[in-house]
């Protein structure tokens with residue numbers, strides 16, 4: 001299947017849905033900020049945007065925690081869903097859809113997805129006896145374990161499952177998936193992740209379990225026509241990407257935003273621990289239900305602090321709300337977007353963040369804006385006469401090279417600051433008013449275009465700069481730390 005390039009005026013992007021068993025962490029904050037910038041950028045091109053996020057609320061992890069806290073699972077997930085939705089304000093996110101997998105419509109959609117795949121012959125029942133990591137939501141063979149524990153979740157005991165389960169015939173989709181990757185070399189970005197998933201599929205796919213006995217794990221969506229089983233993770237969790245736009249009833253919205261088999265339209269973003277789930281398992285499920293695949297899956301890396309994995313026991317956790325407290329909303333957005341290349345593991349520390357914040361934002365953009373506004377106080381120049389140029393279709397934006405784009409904007413900031421050093425407008429104003437005004441108008445156009453380019457990245461800052469240029473009132477964008 002080769003995707004046809006079309007000029008679709010509808011744009012769709014989704015994050016993964018985090019489990020609601022812990023407060024939102026910085027890795028997810030980073031993922032959703034990337035998605036937000038892309039969504040704002042596509043809106044600036046005049047597209048109708050669906051930007052989906054939400055919370056994954058079923059499963060044994062949540063059931064266990066709710067039981068430990070002596071809470072009804074629904075009340076427990078209600079409280080967490082609010083915490084995740086608060087990210088919208090905290091990080092100034094522009095998502096349009098917030099789906100909860102406990103929504104009634106979503107549950108019905110998951111059941112319909114199951115029915116269609118079942119009807120096509122890709123669901124069967126068999127005896128299941130396995131070690132299972134609830135942290136990963138994956139089976140573990142002994143060779144994958146370290147001292148009997150999952151290397152990613154050394155504090156979690158493995159579940160020993162021994163029961164009859166429903167299975168999805170993943171193994172039937174190897175060739176289709178390889179075909180999908182081969183014909184669409186940018187299906188997974190970055191390329192090294194495409195190579196990784198291709199190697200995984202080439203190795204041969206194992207069918208995976210998609211249900212649990214209800215008596216052991218009651219917190220889930222009932223399997224259609226079988227009272228003894230509930231869905232386990234996949235049909236429930238992954239179907240949100242289509243149920244959020246009204247699938248299966250709203251076929252028009254589905255075709256517009258999710259796309260068609262010839263011209264898929266859905267962009268997904270996920271962390272590297274979700275590579276297999278998003279770029280292979282979910283794609284196979286779509287194929288099994290005769291639905292179009294995603295258009296593209298962006299796989300982000302992990303964030304470490306001072307070279308170490310973030311963990312409560314080390315005490316090096318940096319949370320999104322702590323960052324916002326220290327750097328403001330746009331400061332946090334900027335720092336999470338510039339911490340390194342998309343798709344690679346990025347290392348941060350308070351020290352590095354402070355330095356970058358001071359250099360680029362306080363001394364760079366903030367200082368430039370303050371100087372221009374102050375020096376142009378008495379200049380007769382109407383900034384609203386300038387036209388907001390259209391941001392061009394930009395391959396860097398489309399490939400999530402947002403740090404590269406921001407670095408190019410920062411280069412303009414440095415050049416404009418240097419222009420001020422070199423021309424010394426405060427002296428010109430006393431010696432040659434004509435040249436002074438000419439230089440200042442150039443600088444105002446510079447900062448105007450910088451503000452415009454920054455809009456998808458730092459929306460509030462853009463507004464503040466434009467207002468300051470119009471009113472010539474002093475403004476402190478980013479206080480020094």
Ligand SMILES: [Zn+2]
Nearest residue numbers: 133136150153
């Ligand atoms: Zn694990």
